[in-house]
Amino acid sequence: VTPLPVLWVNGERQPPEAAHVSALDRGLTLADGLFETMRVRHGTVFRLDRHLARLRRGLDVLEIPAPPGLRDRVLEAVRVAGEAEASVRITVTRGVGAGGVAPSTPGCPTTIIALNHLPVVPAAVYERGLTAHVASGRRNEHAVTSGLKTLAYTEAVAALLEAQHAGADEALFLDTASHCSEASASNLFMWTSGALVTPPISCGALPGITRATVVELAAGLDLPIQERAFSLDELLAADEAFLTSSLRGLAPLVRVSGHPIGGGTPGRLSRRLMDAYATVVEQECGAGVWR
Amino acid sequence: VTPLPVLWVNGERQPPEAAHVSALDRGLTLADGLFETMRVRHGTVFRLDRHLARLRRGLDVLEIPAPPGLRDRVLEAVRVAGEAEASVRITVTRGVGAGGVAPSTPGCPTTIIALNHLPVVPAAVYERGLTAHVASGRRNEHAVTSGLKTLAYTEAVAALLEAQHAGADEALFLDTASHCSEASASNLFMWTSGALVTPPISCGALPGITRATVVELAAGLDLPIQERAFSLDELLAADEAFLTSSLRGLAPLVRVSGHPIGGGTPGRLSRRLMDAYATVVEQECGAGVWR
Numbered sequence: 137v138t139p140l141p142v143l144w145v146n147g148e149r150q151p152p153e154a155a156h157v158s159a160l161d162r163g164l165t166l167a168d169g170l171f172e173t174m175r176v177r178h179g180t181v182f183r184l185d186r187h188l189a190r191l192r193r194g195l196d197v198l199e200i201p202a203p204p205g206l207r208d209r210v211l212e213a214v215r216v217a218g219e220a221e222a223s224v225r226i227t228v229t230r231g232v233g234a235g236g237v238a239p240s241t242p243g244c245p246t247t248i249i250a251l252n253h254l255p256v257v258p259a260a261v262y263e264r265g266l267t268a269h270v271a272s273g274r275r276n277e278h279a280v281t282s283g284l285k286t287l288a289y290t291e292a293v294a295a296l297l298e299a300q301h302a303g304a305d306e307a308l309f310l311d312t313a314s315h316c317s318e319a320s321a322s323n324l325f326m327w328t329s330g331a332l333v334t335p336p337i338s339c340g341a342l343p344g345i346t347r348a349t350v351v352e353l354a355a356g357l358d359l360p361i362q363e364r365a366f367s368l369d370e371l372l373a374a375d376e377a378f379l380t381s382s383l384r385g386l387a388p389l390v391r392v393s394g395h396p397i398g399g400g401t402p403g404r405l406s407r408r409l410m411d412a413y414a415t416v417v418e419q420e421c422g423a424g425v426w427r
Numbered sequence: 428v429t430p431l432p433v434l435w436v437n438g439e440r441q442p443p444e445a446a447h448v449s450a451l452d453r454g455l456t457l458a459d460g461l462f463e464t465m466r467v468r469h470g471t472v473f474r475l476d477r478h479l480a481r482l483r484r485g486l487d488v489l490e491i492p493a494p495p496g497l498r499d500r501v502l503e504a505v506r507v508a509g510e511a512e513a514s515v516r517i518t519v520t521r522g523v524g525a526g527g528v529a530p531s532t533p534g535c536p537t538t539i540i541a542l543n544h545l546p547v548v549p550a551a552v553y554e555r556g557l558t559a560h561v562a563s564g565r566r567n568e569h570a571v572t573s574g575l576k577t578l579a580y581t582e583a584v585a586a587l588l589e590a591q592h593a594g595a596d597e598a599l600f601l602d603t604a605s606h607c608s609e610a611s612a613s614n615l616f617m618w619t620s621g622a623l624v625t626p627p628i629s630c631g632a633l634p635g636i637t638r639a640t641v642v643e644l645a646a647g648l649d650l651p652i653q654e655r656a657f658s659l660d661e662l663l664a665a666d667e668a669f670l671t672s673s674l675r676g677l678a679p680l681v682r683v684s685g686h687p688i689g690g691g692t693p694g695r696l697s698r699r700l701m702d703a704y705a706t707v708v709e710q711e712c713g714a715g716v717w718r
Contacts, residue, residue, distance in 0.1 A: 223526070238611075250450070
């Protein structure tokens with residue numbers, strides 16, 4: 137077992153303190169690239185193919201050539217790292233640029249695979265729930281890159297700074313039409329009037345892999361599911377809410393800009409879906425199976 | 428005289444083929460940083476202090492500590508490069524991160540100074556004018572980072588790809604309320620009903636340094652100036668239009684998504700302001716003065 141992080145840049149393993157990309161890489165100079173962050177459980181990447189499919193859709197839109205053999209390289213990276221529980225991030229950029237915003241020749245994409253420790257999520261996040269602050273900036277549902285996991289996370293960073301100053305754990309984005317969109321790097325669900333509701337992609341939400349998993353699980357549990365726009369007022373009046381992301385899984389959302397949601401504590405349905413999600417991760421990743 | 432590009436990363440001069448930043452730098456992983464691009468004329472950086480002031484405002488918003496002595500380092504870089512005509516780009520990121528979107532400790536910002544050749548602008552750009560394609564994605568005037576020159580240029584890259592496919596030179600962004608905003612990396616001006624009009628920052632436009640210079644020049648020429656929102660229809664019906672940026676200066680805009688503006692050729696007022704701009708650059712940068 138190798139200490140984490142472990143990094144590969146363009147297929148070359150580099151020690152974390154020396155892992156580097158060109159200072160002229162368009163991923164750095166223009167956020168001209170995409171990424172995926174996945175959970176490794178029992179040595180298996182949960183829903184790797186879904187993440188790779190989303191990455192490929194983004195690469196298509198940005199017309200960045202897909203790096204060949206990416207799936208095998210990720211699996212090899214996980215095997216070599218030898219950590220059963222970890223996060224793995226794939227970053228693909230357009231590569232070194234000649235200057236200017238317009239991409240010139242197809243170029244040579246940069247690929248980074250980084251295995252790292254899972255973020256430390258305090259037990260209180262799952263037991264007591266998260267608080268969120270409504271970001272003063274809005275998600276742009278009218279961007280061509282909306283719904284793509286591009287490197288452009290500056291607005292999310294700014295929103296999290298606001299949230300930190302407000303004493304909240306998370307930032308909640310509204311879209312430009314004042315519908316609830318998503319958190320800084322998580323999708324949003326609420327339970328209201330007997331239905332599980334999540335904002336559609338047209339509200340600027342990322343088509344999250346965990347989001348899709350929750351929708352499948354809810355369908356399997358015969359819970360009514362609605363993908364529809366809703367206001368902040370409707371969220372605040374909901375019976376329950378939770379956030380979903382690949383590394384944190386499902387985390388109850390119990391307070392938004394000071395207003396409690398439901399009883400201000402994690403709800404029963406959220407717990408039920410958290411359990412169902414844990415079960416599907418165990419099922420798909422197996423126990424002690426390395427693949 | 429050293430061949431360009433010449434790069435300094437955190438004060439250390441690095442050969443361009445080896446200049447690098449950490450693969451864990453948040454500038455790369457999250458576009459968590461800002462930049463400025465300036466023109467060097469006669470060895471002098473045009474309006475360096477204005478660019479540094481804008482950079483500092485952005486660093487304040489993102490709570491990234493301002494790198495000390497930045498002004499002196501830029502001047503030294505220009506002196507060492509020894510090129511009288513060049514571009515210089517300053518990039519400041521939050522530095523290496525531990526993972527996750529939320530910034531943790533203040534950290535240690537990464538500073539890159541890059542001297543490069545001025546982009547080759549064909550004479551036809553100034554003589555015949557630019558064509559633009561209206562981007563299908565919108566500028567987000569409701570972002571906290573709107574008006575900041577962050578590294579998040581992914582949407583501009585995507586818009587330029589659309590423009591290229593449409594056979595246009597440039598991408599023109601509308602904001603989410605369908606007002607004209609700016610081009611991919613240039614501000615927009617039009618001449619209509621005897622007034623020079625440019626979108627306000629509240630329409631998602633960057634507070635461009637060249638834009639501010641043009642406003643000053645127009646005031647000096649006693650031209651009526653309006654900073655106000657306007658529609659695409661109004662732009663298409665304008666007598667003249669032009670784009671402004673630090674490296675390209677003023678460039679006439681003669682066609683938008685197939686519709687000619689004015690006569691479809693550079694207008695008289697655009698030429699007058701282009702001349703006035705060239706004059707102010709010569710005045711402020713001097714001739715043969717290195718400073």
